[in-house]
Amino acid sequence: MSEGAAPEHPRIEAGARIAGMDPEELVRAHGSPLFVYDLDVVTARVSALRAALPERAELAFAVKSNPNPALLAHLAGLGVGADIASGGELDAVTRAGFDLRSVVFTGPGKTDAELARAARSGLRAITVESLEELDVLIELAPVAAPRQGILLRLAIEGAGIGAEAHPIIGGPGAGKFGLVPDEVDAAVDRLLLAGAIGGPGSPYELLGLHAFGASNVLDATRIVENVRSLAARAEAFATRHGLHLRTVDAGGGLGIPYADDEAPLDLDLLRDGLARETATWADRTGLSETRLLFEPGRFLAGPAGAYLMRVVRTKERSGRTIAVTDGGIHHLLRPALIGRAQRTLIVGAGAGRPADGVTDIVGPLCTGLDVLATEVPMPAPRTGDLLAVVDAGAYGFTESMPLFLSHPIPAEVAVRGGRVVAARPRVAPRS
Numbered sequence: 299m300s301e302g303a304a305p306e307h308p309r310i311e312a313g314a315r316i317a318g319m320d321p322e323e324l325v326r327a328h329g330s331p332l333f334v335y336d337l338d339v340v341t342a343r344v345s346a347l348r349a350a351l352p353e354r355a356e357l358a359f360a361v362k363s364n365p366n367p368a369l370l371a372h373l374a375g376l377g378v379g380a381d382i383a384s385g386g387e388l389d390a391v392t393r394a395g396f397d398l399r400s401v402v403f404t405g406p407g408k409t410d411a412e413l414a415r416a417a418r419s420g421l422r423a424i425t426v427e428s429l430e431e432l433d434v435l436i437e438l439a440p441v442a443a444p445r446q447g448i449l450l451r452l453a454i455e456g457a458g459i460g461a462e463a464h465p466i467i468g469g470p471g472a473g474k475f476g477l478v479p480d481e482v483d484a485a486v487d488r489l490l491l492a493g494a495i496g497g498p499g500s501p502y503e504l505l506g507l508h509a510f511g512a513s514n515v516l517d518a519t520r521i522v523e524n525v526r527s528l529a530a531r532a533e534a535f536a537t538r539h540g541l542h543l544r545t546v547d548a549g550g551g552l553g554i555p556y557a558d559d560e561a562p563l564d565l566d567l568l569r570d571g572l573a574r575e576t577a578t579w580a581d582r583t584g585l586s587e588t589r590l591l592f593e594p595g596r597f598l599a600g601p602a603g604a605y606l607m608r609v610v611r612t613k614e615r616s617g618r619t620i621a622v623t624d625g626g627i628h629h630l631l632r633p634a635l636i637g638r639a640q641r642t643l644i645v646g647a648g649a650g651r652p653a654d655g656v657t658d659i660v661g662p663l664c665t666g667l668d669v670l671a672t673e674v675p676m677p678a679p680r681t682g683d684l685l686a687v688v689d690a691g692a693y694g695f696t697e698s699m700p701l702f703l704s705h706p707i708p709a710e711v712a713v714r715g716g717r718v719v720a721a722r723p724r725v726a727p728r729s
């Protein structure tokens with residue numbers, strides 16, 4: 299492994315144990331299906347990413363990728379900031395102990411009430427996604443925390459650089475994100491005209507720009523290219539308006555491999571590229587003091603999670619095994635949403651059998667969409683086997699639809715040092 303590579307971690311050790319624990323024991327104690335988050339993996343990934351970032355860069359965890367309280371508290375303890383997108387996520391980061399001055403609030407549908415609360419809370423920044431939102435913030439100026447930071451989000455044309463077709467930021471709804479160039483300049487004029495920025499006593503401080511349009515990018519050069527293009531736009535913006543920018547926010551999008559034939563993000567390449575790019579900022583208009591913010595979610599939390607589920611029934615169809623499990627897309631929608639399977643293997647007592655065929659792994663829901671993976675070369679699962687879907691720590695449970703078919707809502711456990719340190723118990727769907 300090269301010095302800066304993403305840490306390989308004990309997602310599944312020798313097939314039998316998970317995060318240093320016996321999966322059968324975990325399921326006995328917490329039920330099946332079950333989400334397991336290995337906090338040691340999160341720590342290792344934060345360290346590896348930090349080691350690849352230039353001095354002027356900072357991290358804010360994208361809470362939408364996984365708002366599990368133990369995971370959030372762990373990240374807060376590591377000194378990572380947070381990127382939130384709703385009042386509920388503001389509650390979550392407050393409870394988890396994040397320093398609110400490290401929290402940025404971005405999202406196209408912030409309500410007036412959410413903006414009012416955010417403006418009073420003393421967050422690091424509120425990101426403006428529309429001129430209407432800006433007008434609400436201008437009205438809130440009298441009650442806002444002193445010098446509340448504002449970022450202007452740039453609309454990204456097309457799918458973004460190296461984007462996975464991710465419904466969170468891509469697709470037909472992409473137009474709701476950010477400001478087009480004329481609106482960016484109009485926003486500055488409106489803020490100045492209202493006396494909301496510009497003087498030492500102004501209520502707001504225009505920190506800089508936010509731009510994010512690509513998800514799950516595995517090519518480090520593309521991430522560097524994104525930052526380079528954002529910096530160029532920020533420099534032009536600063537020059538046009540005579541501003542010194544305190545922050546440019548490059549959003550999230552750092553990818554993880556979901557398949558065996560995908561290579562992890564090359565952190566050495568990322569480090570070299572970002573170092574080269576940010577070294578130029580010292581002499582560029584408006585950028586000399588600028589901090590570079592990343593908002594990774596998937597990269598930090600994805601590989602830390604596994605979704606355990608029990609095989610309930612098996613049958614043979616057209617030369618393959620169909621394994622019907624008690625887990626499915628009601629808890630892990632991503633494979634159906636994106637149309638891409640996640641790696642799934644047998645753990646616990648059934649681990650270690652030789653691969654002897656192909657299997658479709660499906661859930662119990664009464665819809666043909668409830669498919670986690672098809673034609674997986676693996677040992678034919680048997681009824682009672684325990685399976686683990688790996689890389690389920692981001693956009694897993696949080697992006698799903700747990701009420702469909704009224705199965706119990708699975709427990710989530712956080713493991714550290716091979717022990718469960720926090721558990722959200724399994725609950726009945728309507729309790």
Ligand SMILES: Cc1ncc(COP(=O)(O)O)c(C=O)c1O
Nearest residue numbers: 360466550551552593594595596
């Ligand atoms: C504004 C913003 N920041 C950060 C992220 C996190 O992205 P990722 O988990 O791919 O790093 C998202 C995800 O959609 C987002 O919308």
